[in-house]
Amino acid sequence: MPVKNNDIAQIFDKTADLLEINGENQYRIRAYRSAAQIIRNLSRNVADMIENDEDLTQLSGIGKDLAGKIKHIVNTGELELLKELEEEIPPELTKIMDISGLGAKKVKAIYNELDVKNIDELKKAAEEHKIRKIEGFGAKTEENILEGIKRFKKESRRHKIAIADQYAVPLIEYLKKDKNIRNIEVAGSYRRRLETIGDIDILVTCNEGKEVIDRFTDYEDIGEVVAKGKTKSTVLLKSGIQVDLRVIPQESYGAAMLYFTGSKAHNIAIRDMAIKRGWKINEYGVYEDDKLIAGETEEEIYEKLGLKYIDPALRENRGEIEAAQEGRLPELIIRDNIKGDLHTHTKVTDGRNTLEEMVKAAQKMGYEYIANTEHSRHVSVTGGLNEKELAEHIKKIDKFNEKLENFTVLKGIEVDILEDGSLDLTDDILKELDIVVCSVHSKFRLDRKKQTERILRAMDNENFHILGHPTGRMINERPPYDIDMERIMKKAKERGCFLELNSHPARLDLNDIYLKIAKDMGIKIAISTDAHSINSYENIRYGIGQARRGWIEADDVINTRNLKNLKELLKR
DNA sequence: GCCGTTTTCGGCCCGACTGTTTTCAGTCG
Numbered sequence: 001m002p003v004k005n006n007d008i009a010q011i012f013d014k015t016a017d018l019l020e021i022n023g024e025n026q027y028r029i030r031a032y033r034s035a036a037q038i039i040r041n042l043s044r045n046v047a048d049m050i051e052n053d054e055d056l057t058q059l060s061g062i063g064k065d066l067a068g069k070i071k072h073i074v075n076t077g078e079l080e081l082l083k084e085l086e087e088e089i090p091p092e093l094t095k096i097m098d099i100s101g102l103g104a105k106k107v108k109a110i111y112n113e114l115d116v117k118n119i120d121e122l123k124k125a126a127e128e129h130k131i132r133k134i135e136g137f138g139a140k141t142e143e144n145i146l147e148g149i150k151r152f153k154k155e156s157r158r159h160k161i162a163i164a165d166q167y168a169v170p171l172i173e174y175l176k177k178d179k180n181i182r183n184i185e186v187a188g189s190y191r192r193r194l195e196t197i198g199d200i201d202i203l204v205t206c207n208e209g210k211e212v213i214d215r216f217t218d219y220e221d222i223g224e225v226v227a228k229g230k231t232k233s234t235v236l237l238k239s240g241i242q243v244d245l246r247v248i249p250q251e252s253y254g255a256a257m258l259y260f261t262g263s264k265a266h267n268i269a270i271r272d273m274a275i276k277r278g279w280k281i282n283e284y285g286v287y288e289d290d291k292l293i294a295g296e297t298e299e300e301i302y303e304k305l306g307l308k309y310i311d312p313a314l315r316e317n318r319g320e321i322e323a324a325q326e327g328r329l330p331e332l333i334i335r336d337n338i339k340g341d342l343h344t345h346t347k348v349t350d351g352r353n354t355l356e357e358m359v360k361a362a363q364k365m366g367y368e369y370i371a372n373t374e375h376s377r378h379v380s381v382t383g384g385l386n387e388k389e390l391a392e393h394i395k396k397i398d399k400f401n402e403k404l405e406n407f408t409v410l411k412g413i414e415v416d417i418l419e420d421g422s423l424d425l426t427d428d429i430l431k432e433l434d435i436v437v438c439s440v441h442s443k444f445r446l447d448r449k450k451q452t453e454r455i456l457r458a459m460d461n462e463n464f465h466i467l468g469h470p471t472g473r474m475i476n477e478r479p480p481y482d483i484d485m486e487r488i489m490k491k492a493k494e495r496g497c498f499l500e501l502n503s504h505p506a507r508l509d510l511n512d513i514y515l516k517i518a519k520d521m522g523i524k525i526a527i528s529t530d531a532h533s534i535n536s537y538e539n540i541r542y543g544i545g546q547a548r549r550g551w552i553e554a555d556d557v558i559n560t561r562n563l564k565n566l567k568e569l570l571k572r
Numbered sequence: 573g574c575c576g577t578t579t580t581c582g583g584c585c586c587g588a589c590t591g592t593t594t595t596c597a598g599t600c601g
Contacts, residue, residue, distance in 0.1 A: 025573080026584090027573065027574080027583085027584055028573050028574090029573090030573080030574090030584075031573035031574055031584095032573075034573095034574090035573085035574095060574090060575090061573095061574070061575095062574085063573060063574050063575080064573095064574095065573060065574085066573070066574085100599090100600085101590090101598095101599070101600090102598095102599085103598060103599050103600085104598090104599095105597080105598060105599085106598070106599085136591090136592065136593090136597080136598090137591090137592085138591065138592060138593095140590085140591060140592085141590090141591065141592085144590090144591090188601090198601095199601095201601085227588095227589060227590070228589095229588070229589055229590090230588095231588075231589095232588060232589070234589090234600095244601080246588090259585095259586095259601095260601080262601085264585095264601080267585075268585060271585050271586085272584095272585085275584095275585085276577080280585090280586090281585080281586095282585080282586060282587065283586085283587075284587090
């Protein structure tokens with residue numbers, strides 16, 4: 001099985017951790033971390049690039065040495081340096097570094113003094129008050145370690161963006177009641193609309209910082225105040241989600257928004273541009289010597305650097321800075337571009353509302369059409385339809401449409417792709433439909449070759465329109481099917497098939513990186529919600545956020561078309 | 573370990589907070 005980009009990234013990350021514990025040169029460590037990030041964000045398979053004999057040192061941040069190491073990893077799956085380090089230092093120490101408050105230096109000290117190698121031993125040592133005896137450590141640090149372990153076990157994963165929304169929105173409403181606040185906004189990965197967020201970063205400008213910080217730490221949903229200073233405070237909500245609040249001077253608001261929105265890679269690149277012009281950028285502004293020359297808005301900072309404004313969704317240092325320099329930033333899709341939902345269920349199978357209710361709610365969304373796509377028979381737990389039932393259902397929709405004005409229900413199905421790549425319903429009935437969404441709902445664990453060929457074969461069916469939730473992943477719960485997405489995309493392009501971006505916040509499938517590849521290949525996307533009730537249409541905003549991260553414009557998406565143009569596209 | 577409009581050597585983003593210290597190291601974002 002080819003080595004995946006993420007495998008290489010993980011090896012480099014782990015190497016960096018161990019080098020850090022070893023007290024190596026911090027810039028060497030940074031080089032490994034940055035390489036991990038570059039590889040992880042790459043929109044192509046490194047293994048393929050090597051096979052094509054491409055020069056990896058073309059990637060900024062990858063030099064001769066790392067290029068060689070990447071090649072070695074791709075060929076052998078291993079890195080000698082990491083193996084050597086693991087013999088020298090217990091590899092589990094890197095896990096201890098994930099505990100908040102513990103970095104390389106402290107981990108090393110604890111290991112040297114007490115021979116603590118893993119989290120269990122760490123807990124024991126702290127409970128026996130051995131930690132506080134180490135030089136530079138004290139009782140407070142020991143308490144924090146125990147707290148950190150508790151928290152780590154409870155909340156070690158990132159939170160889905162929809163979960164973050166549930167906490168961020170009411171907290172912002174609460175803070176806004178303080179009239180002393182002038183600007184308030186959530187920055188960080190939340191603002192970039194990442195599919196998951198680590199914590200919620202709130203920035204405010206105001207007259208009286210102390211007042212805002214006090215109000216913040218008084219919030220009723222807080223479980224613990226972790227830190228509280230004059231300009232910054234960190235709390236844990238009862239749910240375990242961390243929230244950081246920062247008070248910013250008005251003249252620095254743009255600089256702070258830029259800085260705390262990230263991503264880190266984007267910030268470093270921006271700062272680097274400033275350094276080349278003899279300036280310095282920090283969270284307070286752009287400085288020429290000690291003179292503030294920009295900072296109140298993000299726009300003016302980008303402008304100073306000769307850049308068009310870059311949308312937060314694009315700030316990953318994946319080419320957006322070059323695009324901004326050359327005036328070829330995409331005009332990103334917005335919610336209002338969407339004219340209808342192409343993947344919906346009703347009570348007929350496993351949905352919760354009737355078709356009538358679903359249509360009414362869709363009209364409220366401002367849509368012109370929806371596709372009704374019930375499950376096919378193979379998904380028996382949902383009451384999936386067989387040929388005869390679907391034929392009757394089609395007649396019902398025809399009748400239903402006669403009553404509608406300025407709105408159309410497209411006759412569709414979400415048909416299962418069976419293990420052998422055949423579709424769960426006959427061609428005779430499929431060809432009666434306006435739209436056929438094809439999805440994998442079983443046999444998730446086929447090997448890469450079989451799983452890929454299963455989908456490729458399905459695409460050969462002339463009734464195939466859209467590949468539903470293409471990778472099958474559930475964020476934090478289930479990994480993607482093992483498939484060769486590049487082959488699948490090539491086939492989609494060749495056969496005129498479309499790929500779904502499933503907007504359900506637990507799926508967000510395709511991810512941003514695949515979306516960008518699809519766009520670059522000229523494959524059109526359907527942004528759908530897979531709505532099982534009238535309340536799910538709103539999930540489209542998560543799909544839109546993800547699409548923007550993938551550089552998607554309105555024209556790349558089939559359900560931005562009016563009904564007539566959509567039907568043209570569906571003719572294949 | 574990477575990189576080059578001052579450089580093939582000598583830089584590399586940078587400030588706030590905490591806890592341990594009496595002026596700073598470690599961690600974090």
